[in-house]
Amino acid sequence: MGIYEDNYLSKRPQELCHMCGRCCRVVTTSKSYEELKELEAKNDNGACEFLKIFVPYPSIEAARAVDSELVDNVISLLKEDGNYDPNKTSFYYCKYLLDNNLCSIYEERPELCRHCPCTPWAIVPPGCGFEGWLFLEREKVKEKIRKAKEELLELKLLKTRNTDENILKKISSVEHKIHSTIELYKKYGSYDW
């Protein structure tokens, strides 16, 4: 795992979880069940770990019967991103969740559970204890990227005022680093912030 994720996970306030069990009871992935099975057959670690604990609901309606708010929220987010396909989207429940919302294998739970919510952009159920904290974490990252973009503008200006090859080289190197940072968050929309 990268340094960002390590830092993020080490500062995540676990006490915010109020153990409602919703993120164990109704879960979806960006891949279809068939794609996950194919990856599992190829020993893909993530797919194997996921399918070891999660069981697919027989239909979206069956998942909706368990938690309609969560299912509808996920579907509307998928639709917003143009990623909703009723033939590909599956919902799952964990076979280790107890009726009292506790995890029956808590000490041995897989990494994917230990890392959840794994980034500030993780989709959590409505009302999840992490909602507010995740929002603040996203804002912090956005602020950092905006500052980086301001620095890029200043560097651009600096370049117009310098002719020294060495200085121009150094400026290009800093620009490159800043672009790499922005690129890191591309999948979360960093170029639009």
Ligand code: SF4
């Ligand atoms: S949905 Fe949020 S508050 Fe509920 S168990 Fe999961 S992480 Fe904790």
Ligand code: SF4
């Ligand atoms: S293994 Fe435990 S923590 Fe992980 S999804 Fe299942 S019940 Fe939740």
